[in-house]
Amino acid sequence: MDLTIFQISLLMIFGIFIGIIGSVLGVGGGIFIVPFLLLVFKLPIKSAIAVSLVSIIATSSSVASTNVEKGLANVRLGVFLEIATAAGSIAGSLLMLKIPSDFLQIFFAFMLIPSALSMYIKAKKPSMEEIPLDSDEDFSFSYYDSSLKRQVRYKPKKTKIAFLFSAIAGMLSGLLGIGGGIIVVPVMNIICGIPMKVATSTSNFMLGLTGCVSAIILFKNGYVVENIAVFLIIGVIVGGIIGMKxxxxxxxxxxxxxxxxxxxxISIEMIWRTFSR
Incomplete structure (x- = not known):
């Protein structure tokens, strides 16, 4: 489709917003991109999802290498949890045809509320266990925190429980068509007890892995609208750089x-959207 200067500018500005949100919070931005493309550009749902996936990969790619280099992304923990997330996503996609979407949205929305409250309360009373750098714990790691001006050492806890919740996150992602970051980040922060910046950075690393296969399949089937994707990605990359700073x-x-x-x-919006139909 042909784009006007206004539409190109709108895509890039929106992309910057998504890049900032995605890089800081590790959510990818798909929950915003898909409705935006449906409402503003009137794209078919599959094309909107395809462009969203490509944009999420761009967000992940633009910040993942920096996060890994700085030690913000815990690669070992990310790969471990990604196995469960990917398997859950496949299961969720298969279950999507059998479970009413309204029930799922309400369930998911009400599940987010206690997680949000728990995270908010935890933010007011931060507590992080520090461990020696030479610890042989599988997922123990450290990173330099610029805000604290020191090295932060941490040891993820309850990783087996987090693995189970990551599978559930992947399943809900497949069922509802949203990025798993909105669930995986709280799992890593609340259950594993890792610093929030590590949780969002690791989630960004995982999102790139999750989205690649789906994006390739959709691209090969012609669902990606290239000119829309290109300008959105330019904005996403710029936003990712800003967000990382x-x-x-x-x-x-x-x-x-x-x-x-x-x-x-998000939980309030999903509840309102379900009951307003």
């Missing part, structure tokens, strides 16, 4: 509060 300087508690507000907003 904010993330490196922000306190973990600040990111937790922003994320909890986002979760609460």
């Amino acid at each position: 904010f993330l490196s300087r922000a306190k973990n508690s600040t990111v937790q509060i922003i994320f909890s507000i986002l979760m609460m907003g």
Whole structure:
């Protein structure tokens, strides 16, 4: 489709917003991109999802290498949880045809509320166990926190429980067509007890892995609208750079509060959308 200068500008500005949100909160931005493309550009749902996936991969790619280099992304933990998330996503896609979508949206929305409250309360009382750097714990790691101006050492807890919840996150992602980051980030922060900045950075790393296969399939079937995707991605990359600068300087508690507000907003929006039909 042919784009006007206004539409190109709109795509890039929206992409910057998504890039900032995605890089800071580790949610990818699909929950915003798909409705935006459906309402503003009138794309078919499959094309909107395809462009969204490509944009999410761009968000992940633009920040993942920096996050890994700085130690913000815990690659070992991310790969471990991604196995469960991917398997759950496949199961969710298969179950989608058999379970009423309204029931799922209400269930998911009410599940987000206690998670949001828990994260908000935790942000007010931050507590992080520090461990020696030479610890032989499988997923133990450290990173330099610019806001604290020191090295932060942490040990993820209850990783087996987190693995189970990641499978559930993947299943809900497949059922509802949203990115798993909105669930995986609270799992890593609340259950594993890892710093919020590590949780969002690791989620961004995982989102890139999750989206690749689906994006390739949709691209091969011609669902990706290239000119829309290109300008959206340009904005996403710029936003990702801006978001990374904010993330490196922000306190973990600040990111937790922003994320909890986002979760609460999404849950309210999903409840309203379901009951207003």
